Amino acid sequence: MDSVRDQIAAFIQSAVGSGTGDDDDIFERGLVSSMFAVELVDFIEVTFQIAVDNEDLDLGNFRSVSAMSKFVTAKLAVLDR
Amino acid sequence: MSDHHTDDPDVIAARIRSFAESELAPIAAQADREGKLPDSAITGLAGLGVLNPPVRGRPDPAALSNLAFGRAAEEIGRVCSATRSFLTAHTMVHAALARWGTADQRSRWLPPLRTGQLVGAFCLSEAGAGSDAAAVSMPAIRQPGGYVLEGEKLWVTMGQRADLLLVFASLEGRHCAFLVDGDSPGVVRRPIAAALGLRGAMLADVIFDGCAVPEQNLIGSVGTGVSIVASHALDLGRFSVAWGCVGLGQACLDLSVRHAAVRVQFGAPLRDHQLVKGLLTDMYVDLEASRALAGHAARSRDQAAADAVRATLAAKYFAARMAAAVASHALQLHGGAGCAAGHPVERHFRDARLMQIIEGSAQIHQILIADLLQPGRSAGGPA
Numbered sequence: 001m002d003s004v005r006d007q008i009a010a011f012i013q014s015a016v017g018s019g020t021g022d023d024d025d026i027f028e029r030g031l032v033s034s035m036f037a038v039e040l041v042d043f044i045e046v047t048f049q050i051a052v053d054n055e056d057l058d059l060g061n062f063r064s065v066s067a068m069s070k071f072v073t074a075k076l077a078v079l080d081r
Numbered sequence: 082m083s084d085h086h087t088d089d090p091d092v093i094a095a096r097i098r099s100f101a102e103s104e105l106a107p108i109a110a111q112a113d114r115e116g117k118l119p120d121s122a123i124t125g126l127a128g129l130g131v132l133n134p135p136v137r138g139r140p141d142p143a144a145l146s147n148l149a150f151g152r153a154a155e156e157i158g159r160v161c162s163a164t165r166s167f168l169t170a171h172t173m174v175h176a177a178l179a180r181w182g183t184a185d186q187r188s189r190w191l192p193p194l195r196t197g198q199l200v201g202a203f204c205l206s207e208a209g210a211g212s213d214a215a216a217v218s219m220p221a222i223r224q225p226g227g228y229v230l231e232g233e234k235l236w237v238t239m240g241q242r243a244d245l246l247l248v249f250a251s252l253e254g255r256h257c258a259f260l261v262d263g264d265s266p267g268v269v270r271r272p273i274a275a276a277l278g279l280r281g282a283m284l285a286d287v288i289f290d291g292c293a294v295p296e297q298n299l300i301g302s303v304g305t306g307v308s309i310v311a312s313h314a315l316d317l318g319r320f321s322v323a324w325g326c327v328g329l330g331q332a333c334l335d336l337s338v339r340h341a342a343v344r345v346q347f348g349a350p351l352r353d354h355q356l357v358k359g360l361l362t363d364m365y366v367d368l369e370a371s372r373a374l375a376g377h378a379a380r381s382r383d384q385a386a387a388d389a390v391r392a393t394l395a396a397k398y399f400a401a402r403m404a405a406a407v408a409s410h411a412l413q414l415h416g417g418a419g420c421a422a423g424h425p426v427e428r429h430f431r432d433a434r435l436m437q438i439i440e441g442s443a444q445i446h447q448i449l450i451a452d453l454l455q456p457g458r459s460a461g462g463p464a
Contacts, residue, residue, distance in 0.1 A: 014458050027308070033452040034214060037308050038137070038316050039390045045138050046385055052138075054183050057302045057309060 004048070004076070005069040011043050012065055022065040037062070044068065050075040093145065094152035096129055101160040109161035112281030113428050116274055118242070120197075122164050123171075126157070127197030134172040134321075135382065136179040137313060147382040151324040151375055158328030162432035163281030165325035167200075169440065170238035170282075172321060173314040174201030174247045177258060181301040181310050190245060190260065202243030202263075203318070204234035204287055205311060211235075212445045214249075214307050214315075219289070221250035221257055227296040228252065228259065230267070230289035238439075240285030241272045247314070248289070249306050256306035260298045267292030278431035279439075316390060318440040319397040320382065323375045326400035326436050330368040333404075333411035333429050337361060340415055351414065360414060364407045371400040391453045398446035401436035408433035 002010070005022070012020055016031040026032050032040075040062060041052050050072065061071040087093060104125050112118050126132055131153045133144045145153065150172075158165040175194050178186060193199040210216035219232030230250055237243070246261040246268070261268065273284040301310045341352035341361060351357045378392040386392075408430040412419045419426035437443040 015453075015455055017455060033449055034308060034312050035316065035390050035394065035449050035453065038312050039387070039453070041309070041313075042138060042385060042389065043387070046387075054181050054301065057181060057305050059302075059304050059308065 004072050007047055008068045009065045025063045027063055044072060048072050088146060090149040090152045093149040094156055097153045097156040100125055100129055101156050105160045105164055110423055112163050116280045118163055118167055118281045118283055123197040123200060132197055133195045134175055148379040151379045154321040154324035155328040158325030159332045162325060162329055163279050166238050166279045166282035169318050169321045170203050171201045173203045173318040176317040177247055177300055177310050177314040180313050199244040200239055200242055201245045202237050202239045203314060204237050204246050204248040206235045212442050214311060217249050217251055217256055217307055219250045221252040228294045230292040230294060232289055234287045237285050237287050238282045240287050241270055241283040249311055252303055255304040257303050258300040258306035258310040259294045260300060261294055265292050278435040315440060316393055320378060320393045322436060322440050323396040323400040326404035327372050327375050329404045329429055329433055330371060330407040333407045334364045334368055336426055337411045337414045360410045364410050367403040368407060371403040374399050394446055394450050398443060404433040404436045
């Protein structure tokens with residue numbers, strides 16, 4: 001199975017094209033539309049079987065591949081406990 | 082809530098159709114004429130469970146499925162677009178709250194929204210922000226214990242009547258979503274009379290004149306008000322508008338088929354004239370295409386498919402265009418009679434034109450859909 005980072009990177013690349021670095025801020029760079037945020041939350045929840053809840057609602061968690069990987073990994077770690 | 086919960090969209094649609102024909106049809110023209118939606122329309126829908134819509138990513142056996150909710154919006158839209166417009170705005174507030182509210186917020190406000198005890202309104206548009214939602218600039222100012230809102234929101238559906246306002250504002254340049262009690266000091270409503278369409282949806286501009294909002298009424302987090310909270314709400318809003326357009330189109334087609342069968346010109350019913358056949362055929366085919374797109378969107382949403390957002394946008398974009406075209410054809414077929422105030426075709430024609438503006442204009446839909454089409458994704462069918 002691909003790593004968390006690889007799955008997220010593949011999704012982001014499918015949405016905004018290649019050439020996006022792991023630390024690129026996809027929102028600040030204007031790479032995604034307003035409705036992409038809805039797709040992104042759906043993707044994270046469905047792919048990793050985690051719930052993105054109110055307390056997770058910090059754009060900092062979703063700005064880049066690195067930030068999303070860190071966020072998802074942390075959520076998965078909580079589930080594994 | 083309905084005492085007879087069922088997941089069967091056909092059963093739910095039949096119940097809503099019965100209610101729409103018996104309770105909404107008699108008041109639709111009056112609501113349009115007087116610019117007021119009777120409370121019975123709201124409580125009636127609540128009693129049928131329609132105010133408990135699906136919540137994206139949070140399946141709930143007590144809530145309607147997307148397909149059932151869509152079919153309900155269709156049946157309502159077939160009779161009264163103003164009531165469907167209420168449903169759209171109200172359930173957008175529900176969507177934002179149910180998906181991104183805290184446990185306390187959900188327990189406090191969702192039950193009265195579902196029973197219709199509270200009516201919700203979605204306050205996004207401003208003088209400089211509408212299609213460009215990211216341009217929302219109405220200031221929210223921090224104060225001890227919460228925030229103060231200063232500014233004006235435009236074109237608020239149910240703005241004359243709503244008890245609970247979902248308001249988007251800018252806090253030091255970062256977007257926030259707030260729930261505001263409609264009775265709060267500083268909330269001033271300016272009714273919009275005789276808009277082109279959806280007159281019964283009690284449109285108003287809402288002014289926030291030093292309106293204090295408690296800290297605990299912030300939905301989501303600072304900075305995510307538009308990008309996350311509003312986007313989720315708009316996603317559901319577009320879905321219900323799409324189905325409402327299908328209903329409006331069906332009403333126009335039904336009226337036109339009946340009229341074309343009885344109206345005689347040049348010695349034959351209208352329906353026997355080839356040019357009329359062309360109009361009726363275009364109406365039917367465009368309507369069924371819209372229904373298919375709306376159905377695909379519903380199934381994608383119910384299955385949490387990757388193309389659900391795109392499918393919803395496509396359904397709304399196409400159905401809104403269809404509604405305007407079909408209503409225009411219906412008016413053409415009815416001639417002078419359809420132009421008379423009080424005739425249902427005249428009302429549907431005015432209401433239909435607004436469908437390409439509300440919950441994102443046709444042009445914004447074109448941009449959003451195209452932006453979701455990328456080389457790395459399937460361009461057709463489920464992504």
